[in-house]
Amino acid sequence: MEEKRCAVITGGNKGIGFEICRQLALEGVKIILTARNESRGLKAVEKLNASGISDVIFHQLDINDPTSIACLVEFIETRFRKLDILINNAAEIGIVVHENEFRAGGGFIQMIDENVHLLTNVVEEPYELGEQCLNTNYYATKRITEAFIPLLQLSKSPRIVNVTSIYGNLHWFHNEKLKKELEDIENLTEGRIDEIIQWFLRDFKAAKLRENGWPLTSSAYKVSKAALNAYTRLMAKKFQNIRINCVHPGYCATDMTSDTGFLTAEEGAKGPVMVALLPDDGPSGVFFNKTQIGSFSSVDLNKL
Ligand SMILES: NC(=O)c1ccc[n+]([C@@H]2O[C@H](COP(=O)([O-])OP(=O)(O)OC[C@H]3O[C@@H](n4cnc5c(N)ncnc54)[C@H](OP(=O)(O)O)[C@@H]3O)[C@@H](O)[C@H]2O)c1
Structure with a gap:
């Protein structure tokens, strides 16, 4: 009998x-549900168990804590000897939302650069939150990915799914040279992505976002997901035996969006689940807009 695949989320x-x-558990995958808070994670497992899903175990994981990552890797190695699927879903939005005004203005739909002058009473983007957003969404995701590569290499069908956002699309950037650089996967390096992030943070602190063509709304989040997309492509090139892709789940009603999305979380999970289960000859290094392959650098505003 085929051994069950196991996935860390x-x-x-x-x-x-x-x-x-x-949804992955219903597809017959053994689930290691992780959360930074033990009690919230255990409650989530109980909820799945109560709905009849039993092959789910909890392990604590704060992706910002290298010791927590090392502890999870050791657990997976001891218990399963390999990892088949890594789903990098955890992320932060990097802004403070004034709920009433944010909802009244249509949620994230109003977060376009042309509206930036209208958003002063709707959202705030403090530097510290932006920096934390980049640390979580990019640097921590990168760290956990690197930590699991050796165990993924032991799987027959390894997959990495990076849950990204349409906000990581280069459409939202206004600096043509930078856009070209982030798109040029043949010449881009991880070191250069890091330099670009540090450059963004300096400009963010010095209020020079407009001057250098950075996104003006949800800026750190957009930069974090654009960096994640570029990293996904570099990793796919480097590890050709692993299918490594990124997926925009769609605009979903969750805590991150103050429940303003058009889709449910259930609908949003369909893309990441489909990409996690791609066949061995499936694509790698691509962007999925929900369940369809899309572009890294242009956006169809009707398909958010
Ligand atoms: N919702 C949307 O419309 C939308 C659109 C595009 C992309 N996305 C992406 O979809 C993914 C999930 O978003 P969501 O809407 O489901 O957000 P959410 O409801 O806010 O959930 C975010 C999850 O990430 C966890 N997390 C944050 N920082 C963490 C850390 N340092 N270590 C471990 N876990 C951490 C949170 O844990 P706690 O409960 O402990 O805070 C929570 O479990 C994210 O990557 C997001 O960028 C969402």
Whole structure:
């Protein structure tokens, strides 16, 4: 009998991550549901168990904590000897939302650069939150990916799914040279992505976002997901035996969006689950807009 595949999902206690756990379990995958908070994670597992899903175990994971990552890797190695699927779902939005005004203005739909002058009472983007957003969404995701590569290499069908956002699309950037650089996967390096992030943070702190063509709304989040997309492509090139892709789940009603999305978390999880289960000859290094392959650098505003 075929051995069950096992999957680690980060930020599995709620929202899209929880739904990914549920749907992948229904596809016969053994789930390691992780959460940074033990009690929230255990409650999520109980909820799945109560709905009849039993092959789910909890392990604590704060992706910002290298010791927590090392502890999870050791657990997976001891218990399963390999990892088949890593779903990097955990992320932060990097802004403070004034709920009433944000909802009244249509949620994230109003977060376009042309509206930036209208958003002063709707959202705030403090530097510290932006920096934390980049640390979680990019640097921590990169760290956990690197930590699991050796165990993924032991799988017959290894997969990495990076849950990204349409906000990581280069469409939202206004610096043509930078866009070209982030798109030029043949010449881009991880070191250069890091330099670009540090350049963004300096400009963010010095209020020079407009001057250098950075996104003006949800800026750190957009940069974090654009960096994640570029990293996904570099990793796919480097590890050709692993299918490594990124997926925009769609605009979903979750805590991250203050429940303003058009889709449910259940609908949002469909893309990441489909990409996690791609066949061995499936694509790698590509962007999926929900379940369809899309572009890294142009956006169809009707398909958010
Ligand atoms: N919702 C949307 O419309 C939308 C659109 C595009 C992309 N996405 C992406 O979809 C993914 C899931 O988003 P969501 O809407 O489901 O958000 P959510 O409901 O806010 O859930 C985020 C999850 O990430 C976890 N998390 C945050 N920082 C963490 C850390 N340092 N270590 C471990 N876990 C951490 C949270 O844990 P706690 O519960 O402990 O905070 C939570 O489980 C994210 O990558 C997001 O960028 C969402």
